[in-house]
Amino acid sequence: MSVDLTVVVPAYNEERRLGPTLDAIRAHLELTDRGAWELIVVDDGSTDRTAEIAAEASAADPRVQLLRGDRNRGKGHALRQGVLASYGRRVLITDADLAAPIEELDHLDKALTDGHTAAIGSRARPGATIGAHQHRLRELLGRTGNFLIRTVAVPGIRDTQCGFKLFDGDRARAAFAASRLHGWGIDVEILQYFRRSGWPVAEVPVRWSHQEGSKVRPLDYVKVLAELTALKARAVSRTDLRVALLFLVLSAVLFSGRLVGPAHRYFPDSMQDQNQWEWFFAVTADNVRHLHNPLFTTFQNIPDGVNLMANTAMLGLSVPLAPVTWLLGPAFALNVAMTGGLAATAVSWYWLIRKRLVPHRGAAFAGAALATFAPPMVSHANAHPNFVVLFMIPLIIDRALRLCEGTRVVRDGVVLGLLTTYQIFLGEEPLLLAALGMLLFALAYGAVRRDVAKAALRPLLRGTGVALAVAVPLIAFPLYWQFFGPQSYKSVLHGDNAGNSPLAFLSFAERSLAGSAESSDHLALNRTEQNAFFGWPLVALAFAVVVRLWERPAVKALAFTVSGAALLSLGLKFRIPLTDIVLPGPWAALSDRPLFESVIEARVAMVCAPALGMLLALALARLSSVPRRLPRYAGVAAVALALLPVLPAPLKAVDRADVPPFIAHGTWRAYLGEGETLVPVPVPDAANAEGLHWQTSAGLGFRIPGGYFNGPWGPDRVGIYGPSPRNTSNLLREVSSSGRTPRITPAWRAAAREDLKFWKAGVLVLAPQPHDGQLRATVDALLGRPGKWVDGVWVWDLHRGDGRDPHHVG
Template sequence: MSGESAVSGDQETRAAAGTRWLGAVGLSVVVPAPVPEQDLTALREHLDAHCGTGPGAWELIVVTGDAAAPAAADAAEPRIRLIRPGDTGSDTGSGDRRSGKGAALRAGVLASTGDRVLLMDPALSTPLDELTRLEEVLDQDARPGDGRPGDARPDDAHGAHGAHPGPGPAVVLGRSRNRLVRTLGIPGIPGFRADTCAFALFDGDRARAAFGASTLDGPAIDAEVLRWIRRQGWQVAEVELPARRTATPKTATPNAPTPRIPTPRPDRRQALGELFRLNAGGLAVALAFLALSFYVFQGLWTDLDGAYLADALQDQNQWEWFVGVTTDNITHLRNPLFTLSQGMPDGVNLMANATMLGLNIPLIPVTLLFGETVTFALVLTLGMAASAWTWYWLIRRRFVRGRWAAAAGGALAAFAPPMVSHANGHPNFVVLFMIPLIIDRALRLCEGHREGRSVTRDGVLLGLFATYQIFIGEEPLLIAALGMLVFCFAYLVVAPRRALEAARPLGSGLLVALGVCLPLVAVPLYWQFFGPQSYHSVLHGDNAGNSPRALIEFASRSLFGDPETAGKLSLNTTEQNAFYGWPLLAFGVVVCVWLWRSKAVRALALTGFAALLLSLGPWVPVPRTEIVLPGPWRLMIKLPLFESVIEGRVAMVCAPILGILLALALDRIRRLPAREARTLGLLGVAAALIPVLPLPLTVRDRAPVPAFITSGDWKGYVKDGEALVPVPLPDPGQADALHWQVEADFGFRLAGGYFNGPWGPDRVGIYGATPRHLSNLLRDVRYGGQPPEITDSWRLQARQDLEYWKAGAVVLPFQDRDTELRDLITGLLGRDPEQVRDAWVWRVGPP
């Protein structure tokens, strides 16, 4: 609804109702409730002094609270009009009986004719002296938002989406009151501000357009109108005002009581209902994402006690152990950054592992009540849904209007094949809901030079967001930062003037963010990089980059996927970091060509292309040949931090890029004039998406925990400070013993383990504890190797290794080749074991 049409329709309605038409008016003041005579006098005097006494200088519109009560105009002062909610502006006609703050404001604004519209609360608690400050902000020049990094809608350069060409923001909000009161808003409804527009100055045409598009009749109309304004790309400015005070009318007799019409308290039930109605679409999208996430993890939820993600390798055991050790450390008031629970005697630097303290610490009550597996399943399920929702929020805020187009983009960003692959056991690469918030805050900084945003405030929030993301997942943040950096360079290429304008506020905001973030993470990061069991880089092998074929093939858990093919082209089932499939990549190319006029789309295309190139690794084999070419990752492989990154994961940057392109395409297809073109476009979208639709993750039966552990019999063999030595020792290939420890409430320590730790004098990062002769021997025999001839040197080495681990007992559960293993250990230790329930046990610690 345009402002001009709103004014035209308003004139016709007013003419039909027989009200007086005053012509052009400078300022319309709308009060959504009756005002005592003394206050009307004071208002009239102030408006005369501020705006002038001419017939078109100002008008005051007072909306009566009762739609059935008669409304009248003061014949002596035609600039003051009393109206009922049903007199004008109602889409139900003059017989409308709707009431409430929303109905009153809508009626008052639509009855106005001013170039500007001022809204005041019925108590007139903000003095009109503050109007000058709002006018100064509304007078500021503003330019159209074509091509800026934060507004990538491809049609904006042509004035689409309701972009208003006029100067100044659409509305200036006068912020006052105590911040806590503003935050609480309606009593009992945290987060709802009941007085957002209690003292606000609007551009007149925009105000009538916004309130004409509103539907709510109660207090939530403030949120509805401001949301509608922001979605037009119009600016909303804020001015801090002094604490509100009750104004005494100039004509009042000193010491005489001033009659007041009490302002009704907001109806809590009505506000809740309106908030639900206002957010019903977003809630529906959230529920759809949650349903999709439960669909992916349905196998895990159907049997939380016995199901194990079949493609998780040992990562589910590891991450459940992270949940348990965090809970154990915090509840026993121990250092959450370190533990001796595994990796004896050196321990584990938890900050240098994907411990996700930012989630595991808040979820300690869930872990204590329901166990580590429930927490693991909740983090994965809610994390993927929350990530989809924040991507949806960012896409709708920055790129498209259509709710379901943005929802499709958010779903692709969060449930793309690489994300589903990592969902097998890498929650740190699934729970990405902070990344869109960080991106949005960075874009707000880019807009600071144009929209008068507070660089300090946005920088502080960016620093807090980044801090929290560090405690959720550092590597995803690093990869996201790399993607944003590439986007900045790409935008500098396609829109140098805009990029350079944004550089100064962005740089200032980043300095503020660093000033906030670094003090908060200084101690944890120092512990991570210089504390006990820290390391400098992680060895991933020579094939950590993506094969070029992996970019166009389908992942194991995609609808068209072939597990055998995907397995040959990836590190393992949790590291299928590309596998977007050729139809989806082809679709992305077509959308980029179609929307190439948009600078943001060009920058996104360059960013995605660069990410795919980097993900190929330092050496790129040419398929079906013996040729190996140097890759661009060679330039980064020795850089600090990046030397520990699995380069194939950089391709995950393309998931949100493809999600944004999908949303843009759906939004444009929806607006195509020809039905045949819309049908063809939707068929193209379906052809791109159907092959990569996610399948539910498969599960298997979890390996049972030995009764020797669950019964507590281990307590008679392992003393405090000693380690239990499982056979074989836990390592990245087999870490079921970590689950034993979880089931035993971390009552014993473990030799060996599955974690990231240092190896050798150079402290290079490896997976698992540093291997010993005995651990290698037991592993070899367990998986088919022939036991060696037992010699004195082997016995000596076994005793040294057990002493090194501070072993209290060696435990051999009943398993394949347990006879060979039992004979081997008996020969090494020189004595027979005890059979305790379903395990052979050798007590090896001091008596």
């Protein structure tokens, strides 16, 4: 059956308007001589004479057909039935009220003749004319709803809901066959299908006039949004849900040592970082509860305080998780952030790899798993949530790639600005490293595909400008506070060379299946900084993948990214293995640049993890397409053998040292007056931050001097870990580490009095620990009197002799 045009008219209780509409359509089609045509009326379960009127028209003209529904199911269902029953080379859908006159078909027809696959009648495009208007309130609500729909679902199309559309017939039948919605949202669903398929759509201005008795209500726009939301939820396949659940299980296994009783379990490889991170969550929740400045606190480092924006407080998580911290404590909130955040990062990489690289779910899963659970990531999982909770990074990468496409530059630029702003409050150093990795990839890809680079440059620059315009006002004050506010600093001292050894890339991390502390500790700064331990089998696999798939531009760019990041991570200088030859490292070109001067250069190797994950995904996708089973299975087995040695073991956890009853039972309250501090012995610093744990256990009931944070030191305000040193804190730290009791002179006593006054000290507290006898003797000598054993600690009450009751609660 050869039909040039099919007109589909959905109708529900349209007895008053349907007859004149059918007459007008038939007259126009006859007059304009459009060849063979058919007119399909789909009665959607009408309760009036709509079906009878259509049946009479069909009896008078066999080119008019009636499809009758047994009940009302919605416009979407009716349109789907009509389009799927059509035979036309082109298919027009129009509402029964002919708000857009049938004569406007000529304009839509021209758009298809010019090469488009669909033409949408639009009331919002320049050139459109509107006759009778709706009530102003109704019109405003309609425009608002349409704006929301096109912003969320079909950007770039101004009028998605006008019921006058012309389609290429075969493409329309394919799109409607794949549709699922029964209501008004089908218009958007079909347009999304055309967009995803790369079929060009034209929006054509038309004449339009409001018709009394319209079935569209302002609240129908809300229904459209609800339908689209439900459709997206259904679009997530069960396989994808299983992948997300599996990533959550893997994350939970990694952190399993702390999931049960987190307040009483500790990751020893984190050194003091777990105490610090729980404190960050606790103090942020306290600031939120009391509406205090979330960028600053004086709970540590009395009287100077701590610039939280200049530390890795992860306000992007610690603020929204404040209710969890209030109810269940900072240890539990940190568990939620790390376990959920790591799983979300894996899902985010999986989504990016599937969308941009390979559609194969298994390959994308393997690539995302390597990107998320690679040895460097597991190493940082001990202590650094900001380096493992990276779910925003794949979203930022995807948005940058969208900018390169140049289709919706302003919108994508706005979104990129918002994503970047949020990532700044999750971690600035990971964002900087991600930008460095993206730059390496872009340089290599641009060199291989200059045509693509040339086309992408202008929209990328324009979109980046939009992103900056959005982000700068949002982050200007926080960044000003970070770099120029109280307790800000210029750069962080990490030593002369904190780069990786080339041998580290071929070695195995301590938590890898093939690794051990003996084989890894001498190649890394510590167990939280095993940034390059990918192991020689994985390095060999990556090399083989690059050689085999070298013809692909993406593979060349990924190989350059891995190589460039690895070289930069070697630091200012490195020694060639098995020789005494020391060469300058490429990091020297960046080491003194703003922002980069505070980066631990060994961490640049973390850029290799997602790049290697993408190479792995490409390799597995290629293997999945090999027709012969034996080579396919052999290839997968080789990949599995290369990955087996770097499979991570759960992080080590131990029972946590109990908080002394003096702190846990609140005895400390009797020893502190208004504004006074509790001074742990030794004074807390990066090497011993148990005092922070005391604070969080006591609900931040007291303040302490010293602490574990990044702050300024000296006139140049160089960043260091912990407070600016004072005589008494230095002395107590030396006794704690050496176990030697010094001779206390009057000068030492005078310095102690000055320091205790500076700290506003009310009481000194010494808990049982190594060398506690020497510490006790030192404090006795400094204060000229012995301490007192109270509730599991030695206490020196600084109010003694001033006429106050030492047990009076101030």
